[in-house]
Amino acid sequence: MSAFEPGNSLRVSLGQCSKAGRKAVNQDFHGAYVPREPQLSSKGVVVALADGISTSAVSRVASETAVRSFIEDYYCTAESWTVKTAAQRVLMATNAWLHAQTRRSEYRWDKDRGYVCTFTALVLKSRTAHVFHVGDARLYRLQDDNLEPLTREHRAWLEPDRCYLSRAIGIGEQLEIDYLALPVEAGDGFLLVTDGVYEHLSEARMRQLLAEHEADLDAAARALVHAAFEAGSDDNLTAQVVRVEEVPLGDAREAWSGEAELPFPPQLEPRMCLDGYRVVRHLHASARSHAYLAVDEETSHKVVIKTLATELREDPRHVERFLLEEWIAQRIDNPHVVKAHRPGRRRRYLYSVTEYIEGRTLAQWLRDQPRLELETVRRLVEQIARGLRAFHRLEMVHQDLRPHNVMVDATGHVTLIDFGSVRVAGITESRPEQAEEPLGTASYTAPECFLGEPATPRSDLYSLAVIAYQALTGTLPYGTEVAKARNRAAQHRLVYRSALSANRELPAWVDEVLRKALHPQPTRRFEALSELVHELRQPSPVFLKKSRPPLIERNPVLFWKGVAALLSLLVLVLLLE
Known part of the structure; x- marks a missing residue:
C-alpha cells in the first residue's frame, strides 16, 4: 500500500499482516495512519504494534486499546507539541486507564492476568523517525541492506529458558518508555515484528524476504509471518513493513496549507475595503509589520489587520513567521492572549486578523505611571504569567515579552499581543534550527539567548521579571550590559543592580525575589x-530572612557622598586643632 500527499510532503509505503498462528486467539493488534495535510506535516505518520501476554485472557483488549487510543488520541493533541511530548502523554494516559481496569477487575491481585500488553510505535514526521517502545516486540531499521534493531526487549530472566516482562503497558501505575529519534532519508525502511516472528527468523532470513518482496510490502509482511509459522512459531505473528519513499525538502512555506502563496495586499488606506473589512486608520508600524484598525462589515466588530513589511516579503523565513502569528493565535484560548479573528470568508491576500484591544501598550502605561505600587505590579505580573502559561502548556515560548507587546485596557486587564518571535517546539523539531540573533528585544531578552541557546519557559520568566523590575524602579536590572555579554565569562561578570537603590520603599525580600x-x-x-507569582505575594522564609542590603549596594552614590562628607568633617576638625 502506498500513501502520499502530492508535492513537497512525506511519502511512505506500508505493508501489514497479523495471524493467530497456532493459537486460538490473536492477542496482537496493529494499526497505521497516514493523514492528509495539514496533519501530515504537523503530526506525521503513525505505525503501531501491541502484543498481549499469553497469561491474560483480557490482554487482547489491552493491545487493541493501546493501538487504537494511541493513533486516535495522538492526532488530537496540540499541533504545537513535539512528537515526544504528545506520544508520551497519550501513552501515560492509556497506561493509567488499563492499570485502573485491572485494579477494578477480578485480576487486581495478579497483574500477569490483567489488562497488560507490550507496545511499539514508529512516528515519521518530516525528516525524523521517532520510536516509542515498551515490552518485547522489535523495531528494525533497514538501510543499505542492513537490518539494525532499534529497540531492546524488556525482559527479566529467571533461568536460561524462563523470563517475564519487566516493562509493559498497564502493568503498573508508572510507565517507563524507551524513546529514540533519528534522521531518515528516502529509501529507508522500518520493520516492526512481535516475538512470534523474530524469535524464529534470523536477521539474514528477514532481509532476504524483504528483498524478495520489495515491490509489494503487504506481500513482504505476509511472507515474514508465513516463514515464522513454518519455522515452528507457536505464538501470534504480526509484521509491519514501512518504506520512506520521499521526505519533504523543508521549505517553510509548505506548512501553511497554501496561504503563503497568496499575493500580498496593496498598501492599506483609511476607508479602503479588503475582503469584507473596512480600514479605519493606521495603528502601528515596525520593522516587521504594519497594523491597521478595521471593522468587519458583517459583524461590525473592530479588528486589527496586520501586513508584512514590504522589504521582508521576499524572505521565506519572515513570511513563515508572519503566518505563524495567526496560527498561534488560533490555537490559544486564554483571556490574557489576543484572539485570532476568522470569519470564514475566503481571503484573497496574505495578511492576519486579530481582535482589537481597546487600551494602551504597557510601555505607554508605564510612561504615564512611571513608578507603580507593589500591589499594582503584582496584579500585572499575575495576568502576564497566566497568558505565558497558556503558551508554555502548548510547548511554545514567547521570546519577545516586552512592554510594547502587552496591552492594558481601562480596567487594568492585560492581554499579550504580537507572536512574531514565538518558538513552537512542534514546528522547530521538523527541521534543524539555524543559528540567528535573538528574536526578542535586547533589554528584555534572557542572557542565555545571546549565547545561541534556545529559549525556554525560564527565558520568558526572566523577561517578565525585567518588566516587574522596571515597573517598580523605572530602570533595568543590568542596564544594557546583558546584550553585550556574548560568552559565559562575560555573563558571570554581570552585576545585578539592587531594586532598592531606585525604590527605597520596596521591601528587601521583594528585591531578593527579583x-x-x-x-x-x-x-x-x-x-x-x-x-x-507566589513569592511576590507570600515570600518563603529564605527571602524573609535576607537582611536589607548595605547602603553601598542600595545607593552607591549616596554612600560615597556620605564617606566624602565624613572625610571633609574629619579634615576640618584636624585643621581646627
Missing part, C-alpha cells in the same frame, strides 16, 4: 512562573 528571577543562569532562576 534577584533570583533575573539570575543570568536559567537554572538559578525559579523553575516555574507560578513560583515567581
Whole structure:
C-alpha cells in the first residue's frame, strides 16, 4: 500500500499482516495512519504494534486499546507539541486507564492476568523517525541492506529458558518508555515484528524476504509471518513493513496549507475595503509589520489587520513567521492572549486578523505611571504569567515579552499581543534550527539567548521579571550590559543592580525575589512562573530572612557622598586643632 500527499510532503509505503498462528486467539493488534495535510506535516505518520501476554485472557483488549487510543488520541493533541511530548502523554494516559481496569477487575491481585500488553510505535514526521517502545516486540531499521534493531526487549530472566516482562503497558501505575529519534532519508525502511516472528527468523532470513518482496510490502509482511509459522512459531505473528519513499525538502512555506502563496495586499488606506473589512486608520508600524484598525462589515466588530513589511516579503523565513502569528493565535484560548479573528470568508491576500484591544501598550502605561505600587505590579505580573502559561502548556515560548507587546485596557486587564518571535517546539523539531540573533528585544531578552541557546519557559520568566523590575524602579536590572555579554565569562561578570537603590520603599525580600528571577543562569532562576507569582505575594522564609542590603549596594552614590562628607568633617576638625 502506498500513501502520499502530492508535492513537497512525506511519502511512505506500508505493508501489514497479523495471524493467530497456532493459537486460538490473536492477542496482537496493529494499526497505521497516514493523514492528509495539514496533519501530515504537523503530526506525521503513525505505525503501531501491541502484543498481549499469553497469561491474560483480557490482554487482547489491552493491545487493541493501546493501538487504537494511541493513533486516535495522538492526532488530537496540540499541533504545537513535539512528537515526544504528545506520544508520551497519550501513552501515560492509556497506561493509567488499563492499570485502573485491572485494579477494578477480578485480576487486581495478579497483574500477569490483567489488562497488560507490550507496545511499539514508529512516528515519521518530516525528516525524523521517532520510536516509542515498551515490552518485547522489535523495531528494525533497514538501510543499505542492513537490518539494525532499534529497540531492546524488556525482559527479566529467571533461568536460561524462563523470563517475564519487566516493562509493559498497564502493568503498573508508572510507565517507563524507551524513546529514540533519528534522521531518515528516502529509501529507508522500518520493520516492526512481535516475538512470534523474530524469535524464529534470523536477521539474514528477514532481509532476504524483504528483498524478495520489495515491490509489494503487504506481500513482504505476509511472507515474514508465513516463514515464522513454518519455522515452528507457536505464538501470534504480526509484521509491519514501512518504506520512506520521499521526505519533504523543508521549505517553510509548505506548512501553511497554501496561504503563503497568496499575493500580498496593496498598501492599506483609511476607508479602503479588503475582503469584507473596512480600514479605519493606521495603528502601528515596525520593522516587521504594519497594523491597521478595521471593522468587519458583517459583524461590525473592530479588528486589527496586520501586513508584512514590504522589504521582508521576499524572505521565506519572515513570511513563515508572519503566518505563524495567526496560527498561534488560533490555537490559544486564554483571556490574557489576543484572539485570532476568522470569519470564514475566503481571503484573497496574505495578511492576519486579530481582535482589537481597546487600551494602551504597557510601555505607554508605564510612561504615564512611571513608578507603580507593589500591589499594582503584582496584579500585572499575575495576568502576564497566566497568558505565558497558556503558551508554555502548548510547548511554545514567547521570546519577545516586552512592554510594547502587552496591552492594558481601562480596567487594568492585560492581554499579550504580537507572536512574531514565538518558538513552537512542534514546528522547530521538523527541521534543524539555524543559528540567528535573538528574536526578542535586547533589554528584555534572557542572557542565555545571546549565547545561541534556545529559549525556554525560564527565558520568558526572566523577561517578565525585567518588566516587574522596571515597573517598580523605572530602570533595568543590568542596564544594557546583558546584550553585550556574548560568552559565559562575560555573563558571570554581570552585576545585578539592587531594586532598592531606585525604590527605597520596596521591601528587601521583594528585591531578593527579583534577584533570583533575573539570575543570568536559567537554572538559578525559579523553575516555574507560578513560583515567581507566589513569592511576590507570600515570600518563603529564605527571602524573609535576607537582611536589607548595605547602603553601598542600595545607593552607591549616596554612600560615597556620605564617606566624602565624613572625610571633609574629619579634615576640618584636624585643621581646627
